[in-house]
Amino acid sequence: xxxxxxxxxxxxxxxxxxxxxxHTLREDVNRxxxxxxxxxDPMPRTGAAEPETREGGGIWALKNLDLEVGAGEILGIIGxxxxxxxxxxxxxxxxxxxxxxxxxxxxxxGSLLEVGTGFHxxxxxxxxxxxxxxxxxxxxxxxxxKLEAIVAFAExxxxxxxxxxxxxxxxxxxxxxxxxxxLEPEILxxxxxxxxxxxxxxxxxxDKIQDLARSGRTVLFVTHNMGPALDLCSRGIVLAAGxxxxxGTMNDAVRHYQGCAVGGRRQTR
Amino acid sequence: MTMRSVGDGKxxxxxxxxxxxxxxxxxxxANPFRLDLRxxxxxxxxxxxxxxxxxxxxxxxxxxxxxxHIIQPLxxxxxxxxxxxxxxxxxxxxxxxxxxxxAGTVIWTYFANVFTATTGTFAHNAHIFGKVYxxxxxxxxxxxxxxxxAFAIQFAVFLGILAYFAVTDAAVQPNLWVLLTPVxxxxxxxxxxxxxxxxxxxxxxYRDLVVLVSFGVQLLMFATPIIYPLSSLPARWQFxxxxxxxAPVVEAFRYAYLGQGTLSVGMLLLSALVVVLILSAxxxxxxxxxxxxxxxx
Numbered sequence: 054x055x056x057x058x059x060x061x062x063x064x065x066x067x068x069x070x071x072x073x074x075x076h077t078l079r080e081d082v083n084r085x086x087x088x089x090x091x092x093x094d095p096m097p098r099t100g101a102a103e104p105e106t107r108e109g110g111g112i113w114a115l116k117n118l119d120l121e122v123g124a125g126e127i128l129g130i131i132g133x134x135x136x137x138x139x140x141x142x143x144x145x146x147x148x149x150x151x152x153x154x155x156x157x158x159x160x161x162x163g164s165l166l167e168v169g170t171g172f173h174x175x176x177x178x179x180x181x182x183x184x185x186x187x188x189x190x191x192x193x194x195x196x197x198x199k200l201e202a203i204v205a206f207a208e209x210x211x212x213x214x215x216x217x218x219x220x221x222x223x224x225x226x227x228x229x230x231x232x233x234x235x236l237e238p239e240i241l242x243x244x245x246x247x248x249x250x251x252x253x254x255x256x257x258x259x260d261k262i263q264d265l266a267r268s269g270r271t272v273l274f275v276t277h278n279m280g281p282a283l284d285l286c287s288r289g290i291v292l293a294a295g296x297x298x299x300x301g302t303m304n305d306a307v308r309h310y311q312g313c314a315v316g317g318r319r320q321t322r
Numbered sequence: 323m324t325m326r327s328v329g330d331g332k333x334x335x336x337x338x339x340x341x342x343x344x345x346x347x348x349x350x351x352a353n354p355f356r357l358d359l360r361x362x363x364x365x366x367x368x369x370x371x372x373x374x375x376x377x378x379x380x381x382x383x384x385x386x387x388x389x390x391h392i393i394q395p396l397x398x399x400x401x402x403x404x405x406x407x408x409x410x411x412x413x414x415x416x417x418x419x420x421x422x423x424x425a426g427t428v429i430w431t432y433f434a435n436v437f438t439a440t441t442g443t444f445a446h447n448a449h450i451f452g453k454v455y456x457x458x459x460x461x462x463x464x465x466x467x468x469x470x471x472a473f474a475i476q477f478a479v480f481l482g483i484l485a486y487f488a489v490t491d492a493a494v495q496p497n498l499w500v501l502l503t504p505v506x507x508x509x510x511x512x513x514x515x516x517x518x519x520x521x522x523x524x525x526x527x528y529r530d531l532v533v534l535v536s537f538g539v540q541l542l543m544f545a546t547p548i549i550y551p552l553s554s555l556p557a558r559w560q561f562x563x564x565x566x567x568x569a570p571v572v573e574a575f576r577y578a579y580l581g582q583g584t585l586s587v588g589m590l591l592l593s594a595l596v597v598v599l600i601l602s603a604x605x606x607x608x609x610x611x612x613x614x615x616x617x618x619x
Contacts, residue, residue: 147455148452148455148616149613150348150351150352150614153350154350156346157347159345159346164454164455166453170450173379176375176378176379180378183371184372188368188450188454188456190456192367193371
């Protein structure tokens with residue numbers, strides 16, 4: 054196995070159910086007041102019988118996940134809804150902290166969980182390239198250098214100084230993907246972003262991803278679309294209930310996943 | 323999420339590569355007292371681009387554009403002059419009421435804008451914070467700078483009006499204390515930022531606070547000597563009123579430019595101490611809240 058660039062050790066992420074988002078100051082004040090007077094909680098938390106033990110009232114989106122990814126690998130992550138795929142990418146992208154465990158990553162991480170995050174409709178394509186590049190971690194000087202390549206890749210040179218709100222969704226997508234593809238991070242993380250865009254552009258993106266991997270970069274992506282993207286992957290894992298249910302070649306992973314899905318359906322009948 | 327430099331941990335994994343390479347370690351708990359200034363500095367370009375975005379996007383498709391920065395404080399000042407000066411006849415330390423209210427309004431507006439915008443950091447950026455990582459403090463810092471531009475415009479107008487009054491009215495005497503302006507501004511920015519960060523951290527749990535903020539800012543203005551001079555309060559109240567860290571700053575600002583007011587170096591120092599405490603508390607609470615806020619918003 055090549056030199057590991059991502060090491061995930063015993064990673065778990067817990068989400069509480071019910072109580073999330075139901076907080077208002079009044080409820081908490083009432084709760085404190087009741088506790089002071091020794092009365093039972095007037096507004097019991099939904100589903101959280103034992104909030105201390107972290108059981109019953111929530112979901113382990115990831116549970117004791119261990120994984121190592123080597124440099125230059127293209128890892129495809131598949132699995133049913135709620136298996137923890139997006140949560141895994143969110144933890145790796147440092148959007149939310151894990152509940153337990155540890156991740157170590159070597160090199161710059163570029164993550165594209167959504168296409169065009171931070172694009173402002175009133176700003177022009179050019180302004181948005183700079184802004185989006187900076188959000189993804191690029192310096193202005195870096196964008197200066199890559200501007201031509203980005204615009205050429207996105208095929209949007211004619212509308213570069215038009216506000217993005219006038220763009221078609223395909224144009225916005227191309228521009229956004231172009232920025233992210235030129236970030237040149239050592240680790241690139243995608244979530245389902247190729248689902249949009251026409252076939253020709255999808256192929257272009259896949260070529261770009263292949264190029265990135267050949268130059269020693271590591272690519273992780275989540276997909277539901279069992280299409281051409283899968284042919285790229287040098288390795289595939291199946292996530293189920295927050296754990297790695299299968300780890301091997303992409304073809305075997307797909308077979309395993311489809312086998313499980315069929316098996317699951319049979320059981321419910 | 324913690325960032326650590328190369329050198330700790332397992333040897334084969336951290337084996338050095340040529341050039342600078344950074345290693346990211348993601349763990350459940352990070353030290354909330356740690357402020358990664360180097361990382362923030364690396365994102366300085368983002369701060370500037372966000373400032374530009376705020377400025378450009380705010381005035382696209384408006385008729386008056388940046389002129390709003392001038393109209394707003396002028397109208398507020400005019401209203402204060404009529405309501406509090408002419409109708410309520412509040413004292414103004416012997417200064418022309420228009421100038422008195424304008425000085426207070428200009429510096430107060432900076433604080434109020436920074437504070438209000440900072441409290442909305444999580445609420446307004448939830449969609450971005452939920453999709454991409456960058457140091458979250460970048461957003462409030464960008465706010466601080468973009469409001470500073472608005473302040474500069476308003477301040478220039480204030481200076482113009484001050485010049486007129488300084489010639490025509492003997493009571494108006496700008497003095498060398500104006501050199502303290504950068505310090506006073508920094509204090510206002512720090513209170514707004516620190517207080518805003520504290521509230522922002524709690525808004526991830528308590529949505530009620532969002533409603534309270536605009537209302538609270540209004541109340542706070544009446545508790546601060548903006549529409550009245552500190553000297554007009556009874557002596558025993560003056561001490562309590564100047565415990566509000568904003569009060570000595572506003573009074574010092576007015577004393578410097580208008581020559582009348584209560585300038586107390588002791589109170590300013592005490593205020594500076596409180597400001598440092600508020601800012602530190604804000605950063606710590608914000609750091610704690612940012613780690614899992616996407617799960618609760």
